[in-house]
Amino acid sequence: MVDSVLLVSNTSSTMQIISGLFVSQPISRIVPAQSCTEARRSLLESEFDLVIIDTPLPDEFGDDFALHAAESSGSGVVILVDGIRLEDFGCIFEDSGIFALPKPVSPEVFLQAVKLLIASRRQVQRVEAENxxxxxxxxxxxxxxxxxxxxxxxxxxxxxxxxxxxxxxxxxxxxxxxxxxxxxxxxxxx
CATH class of the missing domain: 1.10.10.10 (Winged helix-like DNA-binding domain superfamily/Winged helix DNA-binding domain)
Known part of the structure; x- marks a missing residue:
């Protein structure tokens, strides 16, 4: 399913919960980042199959980084946003291929969104290879x-x-x- 994940969150409890959801998945590495600056550095140093962003972050909200990650890498991007703010960002995220999920999100919905994102990412990769x-x-x-x-x-x-x-x-x-x-x-x- 997913080989590598960049997990961006400033709360250790969220990192533990999301990492725990991937325990049954064959993921070789989960790289944590506690700020957008740290996440940008990680994205420059390595490729990731999936980038998960838990907003807000200490140095910026996280939406700009989500757009950056979607545009500058081949990573699938999931952003967790408070339900109220989700409507503000919905169109921007949809146009960029970012999956936006409302917080709090159930583990089932989260994993289903990740599966859909990975499936769509694979389809895009096939189309790019054909191109x-x-x-x-x-x-x-x-x-x-x-x-x-x-x-x-x-x-x-x-x-x-x-x-x-x-x-x-x-x-x-x-x-x-x-x-x-x-x-x-x-x-x-x-």
Whole structure:
């Protein structure tokens, strides 16, 4: 489920309660922080699967840090806010992908929110990985197209001949089409 958690709270009782909820989960580390400054430092030093913020904190309320954590890391962020203040921050948190829970929160609701957050985080990671693959494929197609154009212009090949040349070189030399295209561009492009 979760491998690492940054737990930001200025009360030791809250830290103990939340840490206790994760006892049955296979978490390798829970890093406590008692202020936003300390939490920012921890976030710079290490990656976390989950950031839990119990507001208010001694150096700031905690909402700015929650937004910072959501924007600058791949961590899932849960913020615990007094029920009255929750409405004030609701839209801001929702737009940033932060799960805001009212205090006090039952252990069942808290764990369910964490599970939902982790599931949505995994889905986002899958989509991001697919995007990276697609961007890499687009870059490969651009490179190969540029190499074909260079072959057409310099060696007076047809488009089909240029395509065949790149494919054949790729198979014969056991290189990717991108590597062959890079070689063509280095050789013929001025």
């Amino acid at each position: 990276r693959k697609l961007l890499q494929k687009i870059e490969e197609l651009r490179m190969v197209s540029r190499a074909k154009c260079v072959l057409i212009q310099t060696l007076k090949m047809t488009e089909a001949q240029a395509h065949r040349y790149i494919e054949k070189q790729s198979m014969d030399l056991r290189l990717t089409r991108t590597a062959v295209a890079e070689n063509v561009l280095r050789t013929y492009e001025r």
